[in-house]
Amino acid sequence: MDLRSAAAALGVFSLVLVGGGCAREAQESPTPGAVGLPLLEGLDRPVDFATDVVPVLENRCVVCHACNDAPCQLLLSSHEGVMRGATKEKVYDSARVVAKDPTRLFVDAHGVDAWRAKQFFPVVDPPAAAGSPKTSDALLLRMLALGRAHPFAERARLPDSVGLGIDRKLSCAQGDEFEAYAREQPLGGMPYGTAPLRSDELATLVAWVAQGAQGSATPALPPELRAQIDAWEAFLNRPSLEQRITSRYLYEHWFLAELHFEDRPAGPFFRVVRSRTAPGQPVSEIATVRPYDDPGPEFWYRLLPIEASIVHKTHIVYSIGPRRLARLEKLFFAVDWKATRLPGYTAEEASNPFAAFDQIPARSRYQFMLDDAQYFVMTFIRGPVCRGQVAVDVVDDHFFVAFLDPDRDLSVADPTFLERTKSLLRLPAENRGRLLPGEIFLAYARDQHRYLNAREAAYDVLDPQRRGPALDWIWDGDGENTNALLTVFRNFDNATVVRGFVGEIPKTAWIIDYPLFERLYYDLVAGFNVYGNVVHQVSTRLYMDHLRMQSENLFLGFLPKEKRESIRASWYVGATHQLRYFFANRMRGVDHSTQIQFRGTDPKAELIAKILARSPAVSGPPDLLNRCASPPCLRPDASPVERAVEAELQRLASVRGAWVAWLPQVSLLRVRVDASGASDLVYGLIHNDAHTNVAFMFGEDARRLPAEDTVTVVRGQFGSYPNFFFEVEHARAGEFVDELRAVASAADLERFVARYGIRRSDPRFWETSDWLREDLRRRQPGEAGIYDLARYENL
Known part of the structure; x- marks a missing residue:
């Protein structure tokens, strides 16, 4: 099907697209046709999923649709996730009486039919049905059309009717429920609650669906990488009793890790899994709820490439390679211990690491965790749980x-x-x-x-x-x-x-000792x-x-x-x-x-x-931004621009005041240095809430002490869930600080955001998001991942 026939077949979508268009485009070209079909005709060429579609999905869709907190469990971070579709079933349910079956992509089911059996419905037709009349009814395109038909006023706050809370009630409308959904929630189109997609981005998705929504072949791993995988699988599957116990211990501590080889810090990334198949054969992952659940009588530890887009909130990086292997040999096999039994898989034994792994010297276990303490603490608070x-x-x-x-x-x-x-x-x-x-x-x-x-x-x-x-x-x-x-x-x-x-x-x-460290991990990660x-x-x-x-x-x-x-x-x-x-x-x-x-x-x-x-x-180096006894405190290695900007930002750090309460939890401040953006600076502004105590599960608001809230300023990007972007020219950093510290009311905040903020409806919203992603890739290629923008606030 070519693009013209596809557009003709899109029915309601085509009419909405022609008659809609965002306000900016309508001003530039008032002829409706110029906003609609001609733009689609410009992409009359084959569209490849990996090279054409993935960049659009990653930059505009995965920012909300990844991990367990993706609305309707619609994961747009891989072809399999798009084909799986969405569901009305919730992952998070604090009142759930009976545990539910997990629905982890790539793990708990494989293929469209298996996911349909688990109550997932399509958002595009599977490739086998490409070209059928139903292609025009692709729910993904209809949601995008709805968003295109109802753009928000540029740079304005979103209407209060556009719910943004992560606990908001979701409709998760299926295809036959879309018309009712569109009537009831005309502002509920995609991308939800943000500036619209560019016409070329939308045309790319339309073309891909029209051409059959095909995926792309996974490129073969280079021989040198394959050799490293073989070496690690050989190590993890050595037959001695000591090795089998150690490998189980390593697996239970690595199952959340996104592994990379030491000579390839930017990836590709891998998961370590338990497989029904031996090395040399295709991996067949054994799906268990917890890493210490019984995998059956015969299995092998395997490294499985991560196929989905890398998202920051689950990107818990861990390096492996010759140095790591030498360290593990020293910690676990150059010490004197002899195993006499394999640990069991009963809930009582397997959930208690001090019972399951009592034969491994405690020093080896503790030092193993200390070596990468940030990784382990990160698993407590970051990973596929994603929220709470x-x-x-x-x-x-x-x-x-x-x-x-x-x-x-x-x-x-x-x-x-x-x-x-x-x-x-x-x-x-x-x-x-x-x-x-x-x-x-x-x-x-x-x-x-x-x-x-x-x-x-x-x-x-x-x-x-x-x-x-x-x-x-x-x-x-x-x-x-x-x-x-x-x-x-x-x-x-x-x-x-x-x-x-x-x-x-x-x-x-x-201060954490070994019994605390291990229990923190097994309570919050392995056992959760x-x-x-x-x-x-x-x-x-x-x-x-x-x-x-x-x-x-x-x-x-x-x-x-x-x-x-x-x-x-x-x-x-x-x-x-x-x-x-x-x-x-x-x-x-x-x-x-x-x-x-x-x-x-x-x-x-x-x-x-x-x-x-x-x-x-x-x-x-000392944290001069936040612990400066006699301002200004200047970093010796800072550029003149950085020194000037940071001297101003020190006036925000660790200072109490009414203005702090108006700041979101995590804001990213882009300081413009030149027109190209290549030298721009980024700082994180972190709002620290004060409490009387954190000893209760509920009633947090009653224990808040807002007058004691503070702000921490960090150099570079911070967190996985930015709540707002601010932007200022470097020469005006002092004005930014002065005006922020003067915010004392909603009207003050409105004026401040209008001058320095980038709202969801701002045409710069996506440009800033893209720049931040590229900046993070450039500065921290191994740790970089796609931010979650679902918690971006409506200031």
Whole structure:
């Protein structure tokens, strides 16, 4: 079918397209025909999915339609996702009584018929039906036509009727429901709530559908890459008992990773999977809900190329190659241990890593996690779960993380400690959502109380003089590993982790030991099922409360003993009556001193300063943007333009004021330097919400302290879910700061956004999004991925 006949066949779509058009195009060319069919005729050539269609989908569609939070589970990040289509079934359901079957693309079903059996409906006809009359009814095109017919006023706020909340009710209209949907929600077309597609982008999609919506052949991997894959599959499938246990341990810690080879940081990327087929044969992934579910009697670990577009919110990068292989050989096979049995797959054993992997030396396991601590913390807060206020409101908006040195960790130094306490370290995933939340709460609170008592007694034996910890008890990254110090930012319903201590001195800080690190991972990642029932989800959250408190208490244990309780109480205003606070997770070692000498009145800030001062190679350069004692603080390696801009932005950092409340959670500020855009700068403006405490699952608004909110300014791009873009000429950075700090009302915000903001309806919206994507690719090719713009605000 050629483009003219395709356009003629599009019926309602063609009429809508001809009569519609965005306001800007109508002004440039008032003849309706010039906006419609002639533009489609200009693309009268074969369209290739990979080279023509994928760029349009990635830049305009995947920004909302990727991961579990894609509306109607419509994943437009691959040909298989487009062909799978959409469904009315929800992934996120906090009231779900019975767990639902998972619907992971590429995993839980394969092919159109299999997905139709799982209640997915088409948005385009499959290639086999190309050319049939139904091609003209492609739901994808009809949604795009609806958006084209009802453009928004340029640069204006969207009407309030255009819902943007991630929890909004979705219609998920099928083909035969589209006309009713269009009548009821005329502003509900695609791309939803944004500036329209360009005519050439729309014409590309129309041509692709008309030509049969074919996919593109997957290019063969080059021989040198194939050789590396073969080497890793050979390593993971070595037959010794020690190797089989180690490979299972690695798989359970890598199953979320997007792996790349050390000599190819920009990809291609791979997943490690369990396959029914041996190396040398096509991979046949075994689909299980959790990575420690029983895969059956015979399987192999395989590396499977990632076929979908790389999206930032699930792009948890992990490198493999000769250096990694040598490190694993040293950690797991150059040490003295002998396995006598394979761990089982019962829920009780498999969900408890201290039982399943008790034969592997604890030092090997802990050091393996420390080596890439940012990766593991990232898995807690980023990945295919993709969203959840209740999931991340268990932590403060901004806190620092450090780790207990392996030589000082009793669980590592004393091989008998974990053997004695592993039954107390069980996790709620073992129950598979069968118990009531109250039963789970009491059972695991008792376990935590008994475990912490045992831990305290063991440390008392090692420290009979009650001298307490020294500074060298905190891991220093062996003088070179920058994973040793991390900062976590919670951005309402998502979070970000970065290396180093970034931002002002936060309210809270954590120190994590091996039992905490492993339990954090198995509670929030390996054992968590986003498709699980409400009991499973609540129990996961309640258990995380214990882990947060215990991590905070380890940090407090380094402070002067007479200061610990008062500082802790200031972190839990209104929650000190909780059983978890005063019983299960009470401060232990209160009679232990600290070997660290404190001289000032703020021991928390003093301890953080001492940690940072130990090893500049690990700490990195000082955060002059946010911790500038006497402004301006100028980076020695900054350009003159950067120095001028950052001197102004320092006036926003860590400053409290009424203006902070008007800022979104994460804003990206593009500073224009020249007309080409090649030298433009980017800064992240992070709104840190203050709370009385984060000890409750619900009622967050009642615990907010907006007058204490602050802003952290970071160089470069930040987060996975930008909530707004601002733009300013570098010479006007001071004006930007002055006007932002003067915002005190909705009218002030309106004037500020009109001058510096880029709204969803702004013709620059897509251009800015594209520029940011290319800038991220240029600066961080390995970590770059497509941002999620679904949470972009309507300021």
